Every structure is written in C-alpha cells, then in structure tokens.
Amino acid sequence: MLCSCCAAEDATTTEHCNPSTDEAPGRTPGIDIVGSDGMPKKADDFQVREFTFSVVRANKGVPLGLLLDPSGSDGIYVCSVQAGDHPIANTNKDLPDSRRLKQGDFIFKINDVSSDLANMMTELQAKGNLEFVVRRPISFEIQIDRKDQSVGCGITYDASTGISLVIESINE
Secondary structure, eight states: OOEEEEEOTTSSEEEEEOTTTOOOTTSOTTOEEEETTSOEEOOTTSOOOEEEEEEEOSSTTSOOSEEEEOOSSSOEEEEEEOOSSOHHHHHHHTSOGGGSOOTTOEEEEETTEESOHHHHHHHHHHOSEEEEEEEOOOOOOOOOOOTTSOOSEEEEOOTTTOSSOEEEEEOO
C-alpha cells in the first residue's frame, strides 16, 4: 500500500507514507511530515497510525463481524465492520475512537503471524483470542487527467478473493 503527497489535517503540511515499510525508530510508522516550506515536521500531534487491537471470541466459529480483503501484498484490508452483537463491534464500544478497528484499516499481523496473507487468514479463523497490529492509512482523493496516457501506477485485482483494487507500484 502506498499513500503519497496528501494534505494533512492542518492543511499546511504534506504527508508521504508507505505503511508497510516506513518504520524508522522514534517516529510514527508510515509518516514523514513535510511542511509547506519543505522542512520536516514532528508527527506528535497527528492521530494514531499504528496500534494493537485485541479481541476475544467465546468460540472460534463465532463470526467476528468483519468483511476483509486479503488481496494486498502484506496487509489485510478491512472492508467493513458490522454493527450489532459481534466480537469486533463489542470490543470497539469500549475503546477510544482512535483505537477502534474501522473500515479502511489494514491488518499487518495476527497474533504472531505476519507477511503471509494465507497464514494470517488461517490464524484469524483458527483462534479465539486474537491480537492484530493495525495500520490506519491517510485518506485522500485525487483526480487524474490521463490525456490518453497511462495512469502511472500498477494496479492489480484478484477476482477470486479480492474486493479492492490494489496499487502495487507508482511509476515515475
């Protein structure tokens, strides 16, 4: 997943991020904040971008209340979180908004399993106690005027398991 050059919350900075690879010590994973003057800024005042989410279900066969898309390269996309009496919705009720699992989040680790989507999905289905490492992307909308040229990115879609288009690369 790649987010690039988007307006930050205060509209005076630009954020560049790659949540799957940006993990420098001492800074928020996935965030490199540059002010309008081109100088780096601190990420301290921005919302949480990576957190741990723990959920317990009484029986591993109980639906969690999630619609997931495992068609990315190393993260599972949360397509929706169902309302009602489901383990995820019940856990969310007790958490501050910044720590709730939400539509648009990416799960990069389930218990001790990461970087292998098939094994992550197996872990999700096989266990009652689950701990996710979740990364929340920076969302923004763009419009592209192609002018009869390529869009400039590599896009994939897995029709057998996917729900989402995945941007695999950005062409220079």
